[in-house]
Amino acid sequence: xxxxxxxxxxxxxxxxxLVASQGLLLVVGSLVLVLALAARIWERFAFRSVSHTRSISxxxxxxxxxxxxxxxxxxxxxxxxxxxxxxxxxPEGLDLTGATMRGTGLELNRQHTITTSLLPYQKATWKYSLxxxxxxxxxxxxVRLRTGDIFGFNSAETRYNQFDHILVFPRVVDIExxxxxxxxxxxxxxxxxxIYFDTNRVVGQRDYQPRDPMKHIDWKATARARTLQTKVFExxxxxxxxxxxxxxxxxxxxxxxxxxxxxxxxxxAASVASLADRRGYTYGVVSNAVASYSGKWIHVPIGxxxxxxxxxxxxxxxxxxxxxxxLAEVVNSERDSLPAGTTVILxxxxxxxxxxxxIAGIRVHGCRVLVLYSGDGLPxxxxxxxxxxxMYSVLDKVEAHEPAIA
Numbered sequence: 001x002x003x004x005x006x007x008x009x010x011x012x013x014x015x016x017x018l019v020a021s022q023g024l025l026l027v028v029g030s031l032v033l034v035l036a037l038a039a040r041i042w043e044r045f046a047f048r049s050v051s052h053t054r055s056i057s058x059x060x061x062x063x064x065x066x067x068x069x070x071x072x073x074x075x076x077x078x079x080x081x082x083x084x085x086x087x088x089x090x091p092e093g094l095d096l097t098g099a100t101m102r103g104t105g106l107e108l109n110r111q112h113t114i115t116t117s118l119l120p121y122q123k124a125t126w127k128y129s130l131x132x133x134x135x136x137x138x139x140x141x142x143v144r145l146r147t148g149d150i151f152g153f154n155s156a157e158t159r160y161n162q163f164d165h166i167l168v169f170p171r172v173v174d175i176e177x178x179x180x181x182x183x184x185x186x187x188x189x190x191x192x193x194x195i196y197f198d199t200n201r202v203v204g205q206r207d208y209q210p211r212d213p214m215k216h217i218d219w220k221a222t223a224r225a226r227t228l229q230t231k232v233f234e235x236x237x238x239x240x241x242x243x244x245x246x247x248x249x250x251x252x253x254x255x256x257x258x259x260x261x262x263x264x265x266x267x268x269a270a271s272v273a274s275l276a277d278r279r280g281y282t283y284g285v286v287s288n289a290v291a292s293y294s295g296k297w298i299h300v301p302i303g304x305x306x307x308x309x310x311x312x313x314x315x316x317x318x319x320x321x322x323x324x325x326x327l328a329e330v331v332n333s334e335r336d337s338l339p340a341g342t343t344v345i346l347x348x349x350x351x352x353x354x355x356x357x358x359i360a361g362i363r364v365h366g367c368r369v370l371v372l373y374s375g376d377g378l379p380x381x382x383x384x385x386x387x388x389x390x391m392y393s394v395l396d397k398v399e400a401h402e403p404a405i406a
């Protein structure tokens with residue numbers, strides 16, 4: 001708009017100069033018109049052959065880690081940039097030492113701002129130390145460039161949809177002695193089927209009972225004893241574990257989310273996964289919390305690969321404090337595929353009536369259940385013969401550590 005005004009004003013000066021035979025007015029008008037037209041041409045070509053790049057030393061980190069971070073702007077043309085503003089959207093969970101940040105606490109993203117100038121064919125680079133202060137899947141970008149000509153006639157702006165992501169793993173604490181005592185490797189958990197049996201290992205026979213499957217009858221022993229005999233198999237302990245994280249911090253979703261309790265819940269779930277990995281369990285992680293930028297719930301299938309812990313921590317790092325489905329729906333999607341004797345570790349900041357029904361449904365399918373309560377204080381209700389461990393004071397007594405990940 002400003003450039004259009006000067007074009008109109010200079011054209012008017014030239015017209016008056018011609019009509020009134022005023023040479024000075026004609027010269028000044030012509031000069032202003034040339035400058036205005038040059039500014040318009042400059043606006044069109046200002047960001048031609050200009051490139052913006054970021055460099056991040058690593059894309060995965062733990063809370064408190066420091067990462068090398070740099071920004072480069074390259075002006076690969078003969079036209080200089082008299083001044084240029086680089087405005088890069090930056091999340092709250094990442095801190096740049098020595099950088100200029102603009103934005104308020106009400107905004108999801110702040111603006112990392114750099115003001116500089118570039119000569120023809122010049123490249124400038126700014127280096128920073130980036131500190132990961134919060135867990136999450138942090139997105140940097142997009143970037144906006146603004147510049148203007150030396151006379152202030154015109155300004156130009158462009159936007160690059162360049163995005164970089166940094167995954168910050170959740171805090172992990174050592175809860176081995178607090179949750180799984182050495183004398184009870186799977187915890188003091190009672191269920192409808194505390195043990196299952198290896199049908200390839202027969203250790204004896206006993207009298208047949210009406211609920212015994214016909215395929216387990218030992219016909220040779222039956223002939224000798226002249227009464228039905230059932231094979232007795234060697235009992236084995238299941239080392240399968242499903243970590244279920246309840247992402248709802250309040251009894252009703254319309255009440256919103258308590259970010260502090262949610263982060264505590266994620267920390268406990270991550271710590272249990274780390275413990276399961278060290279113990280050599282086959283384990284998985286599910287949650288009704290939404291995975292950032294996906295709209296889907298958290299899901300890591302039960303497995304025992306060398307990268308299982310990495311997948312579990314990555315999934316929990318992605319967790320956002322919003323739920324996308326009732327916890328029962330998430331658990332039901334896994335229930336039929338759980339091996340017999342699986343231990344379900346339920347990490348929850350709240351104990352609602354619907355949650356108690358979900359626990360009952362899990363136990364009906366022969367799974368053992370241990371509840372780790374991540375709310376404040378002690379739980380406000382009993383769960384019968386199910387062990388409930390309050391975790392509010394546990395995290396204050398142990399130090400965080402960084403588990404080895406693949």
